Amino acid sequence: MFLILKVALVVLLAGWVFRQCRKPSGWLGRRIVRAMSLSHATMTDWGLRQATVEKNAVILDVGCGGGSAVNKLAAMAPQGRIVGLDYSAASVAVARDKNAREIEAGRVQIEQGSVASLPFPDCTFDVVTGIETHYYWPDLPSNVQEIKRVLKPGGSFVLIAETYRGGPFRLLYALVMPLLGAAFLSDQEHRDLLIQSGFVDVATEHLRGKNWILATGRRQFR
């Protein structure tokens, strides 16, 4: 009886943590957002180091969570403007807190909204980033199309994630990702997703010994 209770508790706790990763909420959600920001820092730095970001770029970070990447992007584009967007109120609150100085200076803006319907006109951004978030998006092909819509011609989409199917820790993630209800794409499926959405110069990168993926594509000029 005691064992059944323990197992039930573990399952409930795991379910709660998984829901929080997908859409953090409340006071505990805000703590989780901060913890995720810390745990994604090295991977984010690795991915952003390989991105071309002009000093005056206008950038959108979709699924910005606690806003750490927004902060890094603001440093990379000191004459630019950065927008962080997330559909979770808890993430938006933490991201606004993290970027308070830059928001005050008018260089950063944090908005609540979904990748499914980005609240921006066509051709607004030079770069759109999505870090450790695309697994949770409701309809990947149309969400990536939506990102293309808000990119300027020649603008880049930079997707950075901790895992892809077929990477070094494939067995662990093959168990965890279905529990999270998360999309789990292979390297080739990431490329196909971008190519089929009309991106050009599509490429993926990995870091030896890690399960990380960087997938990039450019919106065609025309």
Ligand SMILES: C[S@@+](CC[C@H](N)C(=O)[O-])C[C@H]1O[C@@H](n2cnc3c(N)ncnc32)[C@H](O)[C@@H]1O
């Ligand atoms: C695992 S966290 C990663 C956050 C941040 N990018 C980082 O690296 O720490 C995933 C974030 O994506 C957000 N998210 C998930 N689905 C979303 C959607 N449809 N539209 C906007 N944000 C979304 C969640 O609210 C959460 O803040």
